[in-house]
Amino acid sequence: MNDKHEDPYFGKFVNLHRNLNVKNKPNILVSPLDWGIGHATRCVPIINELIEQNTNVIIGADNRPLAFLKQEFPSLQFVQFPGYKFSYPGKGSMALKMARQAPAILKGIKEEKKLLKKLIRKLNIDAVISDNRYGLSSDTIPSIFITHQIMIKVPAHLKFLETKLYNKNIAYISKFNECWIPDFENEINLSGDLSHKKSLPPKSYYIGPLSRFAHKQLSSTKTENSNKFKYDLLVMLSGPEPQRTILEEKIINELLKTDLKSIVVCGKPEKFEDRIIEDKIIIYSHLDSKSLEKIIKESRIVISRPGYSTVMDLVALSKKAIFIPTPGQTEQEYLAEHYFKNKLFYKMKQKEFNLTKAMTEATSFSGIKLEFDQTKLKKRIRRLLDSI
Numbered sequence: 001m002n003d004k005h006e007d008p009y010f011g012k013f014v015n016l017h018r019n020l021n022v023k024n025k026p027n028i029l030v031s032p033l034d035w036g037i038g039h040a041t042r043c044v045p046i047i048n049e050l051i052e053q054n055t056n057v058i059i060g061a062d063n064r065p066l067a068f069l070k071q072e073f074p075s076l077q078f079v080q081f082p083g084y085k086f087s088y089p090g091k092g093s094m095a096l097k098m099a100r101q102a103p104a105i106l107k108g109i110k111e112e113k114k115l116l117k118k119l120i121r122k123l124n125i126d127a128v129i130s131d132n133r134y135g136l137s138s139d140t141i142p143s144i145f146i147t148h149q150i151m152i153k154v155p156a157h158l159k160f161l162e163t164k165l166y167n168k169n170i171a172y173i174s175k176f177n178e179c180w181i182p183d184f185e186n187e188i189n190l191s192g193d194l195s196h197k198k199s200l201p202p203k204s205y206y207i208g209p210l211s212r213f214a215h216k217q218l219s220s221t222k223t224e225n226s227n228k229f230k231y232d233l234l235v236m237l238s239g240p241e242p243q244r245t246i247l248e249e250k251i252i253n254e255l256l257k258t259d260l261k262s263i264v265v266c267g268k269p270e271k272f273e274d275r276i277i278e279d280k281i282i283i284y285s286h287l288d289s290k291s292l293e294k295i296i297k298e299s300r301i302v303i304s305r306p307g308y309s310t311v312m313d314l315v316a317l318s319k320k321a322i323f324i325p326t327p328g329q330t331e332q333e334y335l336a337e338h339y340f341k342n343k344l345f346y347k348m349k350q351k352e353f354n355l356t357k358a359m360t361e362a363t364s365f366s367g368i369k370l371e372f373d374q375t376k377l378k379k380r381i382r383r384l385l386d387s388i
Contacts, residue, residue: 034083038309040065
């Protein structure tokens with residue numbers, strides 16, 4: 001959607017819930033979904049920009065996203081915002097598991113809407129930015145929904161549900177004042193069908209990819225071309241349990257059979273269990289963004305889930321990667337296949353994982369090198385703040 005044709009969607013909220021603190025800064029609630037830490041990591045550039053534009057940022061999060069964002073922004077105000085308590089199956093049907101948990105998720109959406117109303121009154125919230133939390137739309141303050149997944153991919157045998165899910169998704173998103181899509185608008189993009197195949201919700205804007213490393217990308221190309229790496233492999237684990245642990249154990253067992261000098265980052269910011277195995281495998285429970293960015297640059301190749309936030313981080317640093325989708329996670333399976341077909345990133349199924357083969361095959365895949373433009377994000381935030 002072009003900004004020059006937009007309407008004043010926020011007009012009815014002007015002067016409502018005006019912040020009354022001494023500095024007269026607007027209070028902006030930022031709340032990411034708690035499925036893994038990816039939704040939280042891509043909120044980092046949003047939070048930084050909000051701070052840059054002189055706002056009081058209040059973070060509403062739970063579980064690992066809460067632990068991660070507390071480490072990244074220790075001086076900010078936090079509220080514990082309960083998640084949807086969704087879990088991935090260790091085995092069996094993902095679709096069946098999701099169907100069984102749907103009532104609990106819908107209940108969670110209703111509960112977070114109630115909590116938002118209380119927080120608006122208690123903390124004098126002026127606007128809310130929700131990363132995939134469907135219950136955080138509001139009738140009294142501007143609300144923004146962030147997603148790259150307008151179209152929800154389903155397993156082949158449930159293809160008949162795709163249109164129904166799309167329509168339901170649009171209905172939820174349309175309750176928000178704007179939808180911000182972290183991707184490029186044109187044919188060179190990262191999300192493929194997920195946000196480019198079907199019609200967008202009203203008031204949708206492509207704001208460019210969101211990466212905590214985007215402002216650091218200029219030095220990454222030189223590091224990549226120098227062909228001097230400190231580590232052969234970096235493994236970045238993430239996502240809901242038990243699949244995160246299943247993959248961790250599988251990869252470490254494979255690493256023990258090789259001489260590769262490697263680092264494993266477990267994606268558990270709530271833990272402090274760093275260790276070294278056989279003087280060649282360094283394991284960190286979690287690394288802050290500055291340390292992780294350094295290690296990504298020092299590693300020849302990265303193994304990770306193709307979670308969209310991870311993809312954006314790797315693209316920001318121009319890294320090659322091996323993607324192992326979470327079994328049954330249709331979005332990750334689609335993205336991995338999409339990049340694989342275009343010879344961008346190598347992919348391998350978790351149950352078929354073979355480290356030696358993956359390291360050999362991945363060398364022929366180019367990775368993605370794109371410039372990140374942060375001006376669209378700045379403009380959307382400026383417009384939001386001007387409306388308060």
